[in-house]
Structure formats: C-alpha cells, structure tokens
Amino acid sequence: xxxxxxxxxxxxxxxxxxxxxxxxxxxxxxxxxxxxxxxxxxxxxxxxxxxxxxxxxxxxxxxxxxxxxxxxxxxxxxxxxxxxxxxxxxxxxxxxxxxxxxxxxxxxxxxxxxxxxxxxxxxxxxxxxxxxxxxxxxxxxxxxxxxxxxxxxxxxxxxxxxxxxxxxxxxxxxxxxxxxxxxxxxxxxxxxxxxxxxxxxxxxxxxxxxxxxxxxxxxxxxxxxxxxxxxxxxxxxxxxxxxxxxxxxxxxxxxxxxxxxxxxxxxxxxxxxxxxxxxxxxxxxxxxxxxxxxxxxxxxxxxxxxxxxxxxxxxxxxxxxxxxxxxxxxxx
Numbered sequence: 001x002x003x004x005x006x007x008x009x010x011x012x013x014x015x016x017x018x019x020x021x022x023x024x025x026x027x028x029x030x031x032x033x034x035x036x037x038x039x040x041x042x043x044x045x046x047x048x049x050x051x052x053x054x055x056x057x058x059x060x061x062x063x064x065x066x067x068x069x070x071x072x073x074x075x076x077x078x079x080x081x082x083x084x085x086x087x088x089x090x091x092x093x094x095x096x097x098x099x100x101x102x103x104x105x106x107x108x109x110x111x112x113x114x115x116x117x118x119x120x121x122x123x124x125x126x127x128x129x130x131x132x133x134x135x136x137x138x139x140x141x142x143x144x145x146x147x148x149x150x151x152x153x154x155x156x157x158x159x160x161x162x163x164x165x166x167x168x169x170x171x172x173x174x175x176x177x178x179x180x181x182x183x184x185x186x187x188x189x190x191x192x193x194x195x196x197x198x199x200x201x202x203x204x205x206x207x208x209x210x211x212x213x214x215x216x217x218x219x220x221x222x223x224x225x226x227x228x229x230x231x232x233x234x235x236x237x238x239x240x241x242x243x244x245x246x247x248x249x250x251x252x253x254x255x256x257x258x259x260x261x262x263x264x265x266x267x268x269x270x271x272x273x274x275x276x277x278x279x280x281x282x283x284x285x286x287x288x289x290x291x292x293x294x295x296x297x298x299x300x301x302x303x304x305x306x307x308x309x310x311x312x313x314x315x316x317x318x319x320x321x322x323x324x325x326x327x328x329x330x331x332x
Contacts, residue, residue: 037260038173038227039164041116041140042199046097047085048325051313052296053268054282056254059183059194060238063309063329064099067112067146069234070181070196071158074101074108075148078331085327090320093118101146108158110146115139118168141165144179154185162201164229170208173227177201181234190240199229231259241269248272252282262286268294276300278311289317307331 045051047065050058058069064083066073080103087095099112118138122131141164148158160179166172181196206223236254243249254266268282280296298311309329316322 037230038204039140039166039175039199039229041095041114042142042164043230043232043258044087044089044095044116045313045325046087046095046114047083048296048311048313048327049270049278049280049298051315051323051325052280052282052294052298052311053252053270054266054284054294055256056236056252056266056268056282056284057238057270058196058234058254059192059236060250060252061194064101064112064327066148067099067101067110067144067160068097068114069198070183070194070236071110071146071148071160071179072156072181072183072196073148073194074110074146074158075103075106075150075156076183077101077103077108079103080332082330082332083327084329085325088324089116090317090323106150108146108148108150110144110148112142112144112146112160114142114144116141136169138168139165140167146179154187156183157181162199164201164204166204166227169210171210171223172207173204174207175202175204175227175229177229190243192238194234194236194238196234198232198234200231201229203228228259233257246274248275276302280313289320290315291318292316 045055046068050061050065061069061073062076064081081101083099085097089095095116097114099110101108101110120135120137123134123136124130125132142162144160144162146158146160148156150156158181162177162179164175164177177199178201179196179198181194183192183194185192203226205226209220209222234254234256236252238250238252241249241251250270252268256264264284264286266282266284268280270278270280272278276299278298281293283293284290294313294315296311296313298309301308311327313325314322
C-alpha cells in the first residue's frame, strides 16, 4: 500500500505541476515552437468519443482509440475489438482510421492505420495566385503495431512501433517512431491514471523533386529540410464520479505537452444511461481556436453476445469551421 500511495502522489503532483504551468504561468515559448515539426496529421484525433470529450479521455480510452492515445490501455479491453472511424476535417480534407485489437488473456496485440488526405487542391504560383489549372493531393499515413500487457488488475503497460509516410507533389518523407505508455487504477476507487509518450522517433529526409512555375520559367527544386516528429508527453486522469445500476458519470482530464507548441489542459465528461446511451462534452484550454466546447453522443447495441458501438463527435474551430467525426466499434 505504501508503494501505491507513493505512485498515486507522484501522478497527482505531476498533474498539479503541469496544470499550474498551463493556467498560471506567464512565460510560454510554445508560440516560438509552432510550425517547427512535420507530420502534423498525427495530432488529429482519430475517434468520435475522444473528440466529443475534448480530447481528454486518454486514461479512459478502453476501445480502438487506445492504440492512438496510450498502448497500455489496449490490454484493459474486455475482448477483441475493431474500430472504424471517419473524420470530416477542415477545408474539405478528411481522415480515416482503422484499428484491431486481439486479446490473449492479459495480453493484447493490435494494429492501426491512420490515413489523412487533403483532397484535390489548386496549384498556385506567383503569377497565377488563384490557380494555374493543375491540382495536387497530399497523402499522410501512419501504420502501427502494438503490444500491451496487463500485469495486474491495476497496472498495465504497452508499446507501439510506427511507420510514417508523407507525400505531396513528387516529394516523399518516411520515418519510424515508437509510442509507449502506462496505466494505473487506484484500487476500486474509480480513479485511474495514464501516462504516454507519442511519436518518439527519427527525423525524415525528403526524397524526390518538385517543379515550380516562376516568372523566369519552370524551376526544379529538391527540398533539403528534414522533418522531425511532433513528440507528445501526455498525462491523464479519469474518475467515476457517479454510478448506479442505470446511470454513470465519468469525468476526465488530460495534459498534453507537445514538442512544437505550448501545453494544453483538456477536461471532459460522459453521461451514460444503462451503459447503452451516451452524452459527452469537453473543452480544451490553451487552444486559441477552441471557443466553444466539444460535444458528442453514442449508442451501444448488444447482439449475439457481442457489442456494436456507434459514436458521433462535434468540434468547432473559431475561424476555420467545424469538424465532424463518426466511429463504429465492434467487440469480437
């Protein structure tokens, strides 16, 4: 019990420290780091439930999104699980996500694919700022393989190996990275914590060349800049605030410390009725584009001993518009 108490104190102290830095700290160098990393699509939330809760539920992500947030959570899922998710993102771009988790007692092996595309975009030049008649499409891909182990009913850990691919025009970037994390439940109190590090990997070198139209004619260039990954350190907590046979309220909090921006504090909550109908809301502090809270809803349908989940998440950007997400999950 003493070791558990020390561990709990460590997590709580970490949460208070990072929260204080975000809320009260006057010196922040996050703006100086903005735009300094590549592979930004890896920071786009992949599932509707997380989005509806303001990206605050890493410590409660016991579904297919665990492979995105914290690989330690995969072994806490009750059975094998498959997830499909679609995100209608900004300016007619979109993202697809698929994950599958296979349970083996206290172990879990999972695979995930995150694919983001810009759709057809106009090619603009100095002399033709509204387009020169050509179009281009960008492709962003992340493929992950995850292993997770629940050591006890209270503690689990996991690691993911990732391959990243980025392509625009005829330029390609490729690299690899790892995610790793831990999850800890504080006995039967309903309180749980999670810690993860995402996108910890190598810089990517460009391959290929691009042709640009200039007033002097066509010019071919080979990019020389390497792209580094937006590594994130995340610490999160979830708590079952209220629970009866029919009603349950879960509150969540999460602090993101990215390598290319300032810290964010996200909070959220979920109300469930009979563990079948769900309402969600959340807010992201430290994100200038988030003026309104995020919202979401979901339904869980049992059939033939299995479960089908359908979730919707809504997020609003102040100047850029709205984001809609739809996710389907299947217990197998």
